[in-house]
Each structure stands twice: as structure tokens, then as C-alpha cells.
Amino acid sequence: MRVGVVGAGYWGPNLARNFAISPDWELAVICDLDAERAQSVADRVGGVPISTSLDEVLADPTIDAIAVATPARTHHPVVMAALAAGKHVTVEKPLADEGGRGAEMVDTARANGLVLMADHTYCYTPAVLKIRELIAAGELGDILFVDSVRINLGLIQPDVDVFWDLAPHDLSIIDFILPGGLDAATVAAHGADPLHTGKSCVGYLTLPLAGGAIAHIHVNWLSPTKIRQMVIGGTKRTLVWDDLNPQQRLSVYDRGVDLAEQSKATTSDARAANISYRLGDTWSPALPEKEALSNMTAEFASAIREKRQARTDGASGLRVLSILEAARGSLQNAGAPYPVDITHEMVLS
Template sequence: MNVAVVGAGYWGPNLARNFRASADWELAAICDLDLERAQQVADRVGGVPVTASLDEILADDAIDAIAIATPARTHHPIVMAALAAGKHVTVEKPLADTVEHGTEMVRSAQERGLVLMADHTYCYTPAVLKIRELVAAGELGDILFIDSVRINLGLIQPDVDVFWDLAPHDLSIIDFILPGGISADGVSAQGADPLGTGKSCIGYLTMPLRGGAIAHVHVNWLSPTKIRQMVIGGTKRTLVWDDLNPQQRVSVYDRGVDLAEQSRATASDARAATISYRLGDTWAPALPEVEALSNMTSEFAAAIREKRQSRTDGASGLRVLSVLESASASLATGGATHPVLGTNGTDRS
């Protein structure tokens, strides 16, 4: 199939390289308003046509799909035009700039029988694919908590705060590994702007999940150290994902509080009971070394050929978007818990 990459800035070159290397795709064109930048990307992948005209891309019947790597505020008009032209679409995170726009995009794709895929890239890393597999197999038991940290001395984005810049990665992973995706009633968010930029540069997001678990996400542009880590605690085992440790990205700990022993205590015993701890082995599953975007391009092609939703479809993008929008509302009200609509699959109409 033929694909065009729209946007040749930060993420577009990575998409172009992986589509060019894929056995499923022919990279047909690169589209960017800055033709010089588009040409530089094209030259790096061995030469493909470049254009500054999105209309030209959409009018080309030979192009089956487009991959969008432009600012979130532009996703809605580009996606809607692409779907109207009969193109399948993958779009980088977040899916859109508002839930309203995202919902319209998802509905349009469904009505036209086209694939709309959120490029939640981390979900296609071997580590996160393994985590999803372990959770689905019940290796961790029932999930009790998810604690995620994504901090670094990073670029202060001009158009979004740290929540909209970094948290989509963590939220998309949480949505991907939990059976049925994120299901939350409310979100509370606290942010700080010590640089006076007018937006949060440090953020903490807390999200109680249905079933009694809780998720917490810490994002920060100002940390001198870089951390990409998620701890997932279950009734059986606890898993730690450390994305910056290539030798052992995933570790599974068979230790923690023994909930089975605790539940046997009577109400009167519980007050005096000593907490029972489980001290078992730690193991690390072997992971293949495969670039996440390579897996993403393969999944995009498979979803189109098999006429099915992708693993990170528009609905998953909407669930992440709903949490982000609720986090913004919470920030605006001083951190008060704000309801999350639509993360349990309910109709947002």
C-alpha cells in the first residue's frame, strides 16, 4: 500500500524512515508547508516526491493512507479531509486538541469504514507489548495501583502544557495494558509554573480507576535527571518498567503484601495483626529488539487489510483525550476532582 507522511518536523522523519523500511508500505510522498525541510527528509530516506499541498496528496487515488505528524490543533481538519478523500489515517498523539474534535473524527472513520489509528508509539514497544500480555494472562493478579514517572530537562512547548506534552504517553500505555482500557470516573491534577511561562511545567495527575485501583502520573520538564518508569502493582506480583534500562526494561517482583493472608484475619484480629509480606523471586522476561514504529506501521497495515480496528484505535485515542481534557478542567479549578466522560465506553453524543 502507498502512504504519505504529512509533517516533516520532529516526528515526521521517524515515520518516513519506518514506512520506507516496511515491507507493507511504499512511501509515496512527504508533505510539509516547508518544502526545503520536506526535501531534507526525503533525501535521508532515499528520495521520494515532496509537496506543500495537502490537497494534492488527498487527490491522488494511488495513495491509500496518510500518517499525520503535525501539531494537535491541526489534526482535526487534516484528518477529516483525509477521511473524506477515502484515506486511512494514523495520527500522532494526542488524537486531537479537544474531545469534541476527536469524537467527530472517530465517527467519520466509522461511517466510512476506514481505519483511524492513534500513533501511541510506546504501546508498540516490545516492553509494553509484554506488559499487556502479562496483565491479560493474570500474572500480576488484580491491578491495585499504577505509578508512572516521566521527567526530564526538556523543551518547554509553546502551545501546550506538560500534561498535554508528556502525559499522553503514560495514559496511552495505561489504556493499552488494562483490559478494556482506562475506566475512570474522575481526575484531579495539580500543576506548577515556576518559570512563569503561563502553563504548567510540572504536573501530578491522580486517577482512581473503577474496581478500586488508582493511577498516578508525574510529568516534569524541569528535572535535571531523565526518568521513564512505571510501577504496576497487583494482588499477585508487581511489575516495574524502566524504559532507560536496555538490559532489563521489565522486571517482575513476586513480593509485596500478602493480601490472601490479610483477608483471613477477622475484624478483631486485623487491628492487632502483623502485616504479612510475600518475599519471592524477581525475574525479567526476554524482549526482542524491535523499533516501536516498525511494529506500529505493521499494525496499521494489518488493520487495513483485515478490515478491523487497530490496537490503538480512535476509541483509545478518545479515552486518553478525555482524561487530558478533565485534567485541564481540574487544573482550572485548583486541583478539584473533575469527572471523566467516555472512558467506560459510554456514548459522548
């Protein structure tokens, strides 16, 4: 199949490189308003044609799909034009800059029988694919909590705050690995702007999940140290993912509170309850070394060929977008829990 990459800025070159080497795809064109920038990317991937006109690209009947790597505010018009032209689409995070626009994109793709895929790249890393597999197999038991930290020094974005810049990664991962996806009814967000930039540079998200579980996400542009870590606690085992540790990205701990023993306590005094703690082995699953975007391009092709929704489909992008919008509402209400708008999901049902 033939694909065009729209946007030759920060993320476009990565998409172009992976589509160019994929056995599933022929990279047909690099499209960007800046011809010099488009040519620079094209030269790096074998000298494919360039275009400065999206209309020209979408009018080409030999192009099956486009990959969108443009600013979030442009996603809706670009994707809607592509869907109207009968093209399958993968679009980088966030799906759109507003939930209503995202819902229209998803609804249109489904009505036209086209694949709309959210490029939630982290979901296609070998580590996250393994986490999803372990949770689905019941290796961790029922999930009790998810605690995620994504902090580093910069870059302070000119158009979005730290929540919209960094949290989509963690939210998309949580949506991908949990069997029920992101099902939070409310979100509480606390942010700080100590540099007086006019936007949150440090932020904390809290999301109550089904069954009494909870997810917590810490994002930060101001940390002198870089941390990419997620802890997922279950009734059987706890998993720690350290994305910056190539020797041991995943660690599974067979330790925690024995809930079965706790339930046998007959006293009403919780302090006297006979809680048992397990102190078992720790092991690290073996992971293949494969670039996440390579897995993403393969999934995009498979979804199109098999006429199915992609693993990270438009609906998953919409769930992440709904959480971000609720976080914005919570920030405006001094961190009070803010309801997640479920009407977008109702539109898709």
C-alpha cells in the same frame, strides 16, 4: 499499500523512515508547507516525491493512507479531509486538541469503514507489549495501582503544558495494558509554574480506577535527571518498567501483601491484623530488540487488510483526550477531582 507522510517536522522523519523500510508499505510522498524541509526528509529516505499541497496528496487515487505528524490544532481538519478522500489515517498524539473534534474524527472513520489509528508509539515497544501480555495472562493478578514517572530537563513547549506534552504517553500505555482500558470517572490534577511561563511545567495526575485501584502520573520539564519508569502492582506480583535501562527494562517481583492471609484476620483492629508479606523471586522477561514504530506501521497495515480496529484505535486516542481535558478542568478548580466527559464514548456506541 502506498502511504503519504503529512508533516516533516520533529516526528515526520521518524515516520517516513519506518514506512520507507516497511515490507507492508511504499512511501509515496512527503507533504509539508515548507518544501525545503520536505525535501530534506525525502532525501534521507531515498528521494521520494514531495508536495506542499495536502489537497494534491489526497486527490491521488493510488495513495491508500496518510500518516499525520502536524501540530495538534491541525489534526482535526487534516484528518477529516483525509477521511473524506477515503484514506486510512494514523495520527500522532494527541488525537485532537478538543474532545468534540476527536469524537467527530472517530465517528466519521467508523461510518466510512476506514481505519483511524492513534500513533501511541510507546504501546508498540517490546516492553509495553510484554506488559500487556503478562497482565492479560493474569501474571500480576488484579491490578491495585499504577505509578508512573516521566521527568526530564526540557523542552518547554510553546503551545501546550507539561500534561499535554508528556502525560499522553503514560495515559496511552495505561489504556493499552489494562484489560478495561482507561475507565477513570474523575481526574485530579495539580500543576506548578515556578518559571512563570504561563503554563504548568511540573504536574501530578491522580486517576481512581475500577475495583478500588488507582493510577498516579508525575510529569516534569524541570528535572535535571531523566526518569522513565512505571510500577504496576497486582495482587500476585509487581512489575517495574525502567525504559532507560536497556539491560533490564522489565523486572517482575513475586513479593507483596498476601491478601488471602489478611482476610483471615478476625480482629477488628487493623493494626493487629495478621498480614503476611511474600518475599519471592525477581525475574526479567526477555524482550526482542525491535523499533516501536516498525511495530506500529505493521499494525496499521494489518488493521487495514483485516478490516478491523487497530490496537490503538481512535477510541483509545479519545479516551486519552478525555482525561487530558478533565485534567485541564481540575487545574482550573485548584486540583479538585473533575469528571471525565463520557459523552464522547456515547457518541461512538
